[in-house]
Amino acid sequence: MLTLFRIVLLPVMVVVFYSPFRGANLAAAAIFIAAALTDWLDGWIARRYGLTSAFGAFLDPVADKLMVAVTLFLLVQQNPTPMLAVTSAVIVGREISISALREWMAEIGQRARVKVALVGKIKTIVQMVALVVLLHQHDFPELRLYRIGEYLLVAAAALTIWSAFVYVKAAWPVLRERD
Template sequence: MSLFINLITVSRMVFGAIIFVLITRTELYWYAFILFFIASITDYLDGYLARKYNLVSQLGEILDPVADKILIVFLLFAIAVNLTSYYIGFLSAAIITREIWVGALRDFNARKQNINATKVTFLAKIKTTIQLFTISTYLIGISLNNMFVVLIADVMLLMSFIVTMHTGLIYSLNTFKK
């Protein structure tokens, strides 16, 4: 069962690559949205099953945020390319940079036996939720060819950027406080 739960987590990474192709190489935007919706559900499902069956593992704790990041990176890049938007591209690059930075902090803290400094917080889970809703809104806007919905997603992306940077700052302060 533990392997099954980890496969659910890893599926988000695979979905990310498939959705990237659907957005950038085809016009099957609704399929991309449906696959993204399924991938988003796996983010809840793997954690729920691990807790329900008492199968929470270190591997799962490591894989889950990595799978989230890979999914989000694929989607943000695909949306920026599809809409040829420097705004989306810049904020996405900043968000991705933060994700890499936090990954480095986690590695650093693991080596220093200080894993609590970068343990996933409730606000970080909110951040991921905002990112997932933002991407969903973009996919709906692109699917409907509705620029007003895309504009709403642009505002949501800015909110996502702010929360993402804030959580990155918190992790940084926790890591380097004396």
């Protein structure tokens, strides 16, 4: 239910992001934070109480990737700089590629080889913080917060590349096999 709620928050965040009211950026950031927290809560409940399902295992990563991709698209549309576009393309491209790799590895019974690595978890945290900061869109006196968000997104893109290499390296023995 929490995963479905996260997916329902997507169009709400988009509508709020484009709304003309004062503070829409803060509201969009708050919705993104709520989605991220429900993702964490969902995982915590599943681990703590052993409440898992095939549907949840399928939908949870899809919801995560949708939330990140939609947010990146919104940010690039609003601020179409080359740096933001390239980092967003790297992040979305990696998500699609590694999802395909995981799906294929699962299909051949090798899913455990590409389980979530620590670098992937760190990437996710840096990415989520960057997206919240960028959705916020405002600087504080003496603190160029938006610029910090951009730097964090670049760091997330670098971690994205690193984690992709980790997953491909883990899958490489299987990828090299001949039929």
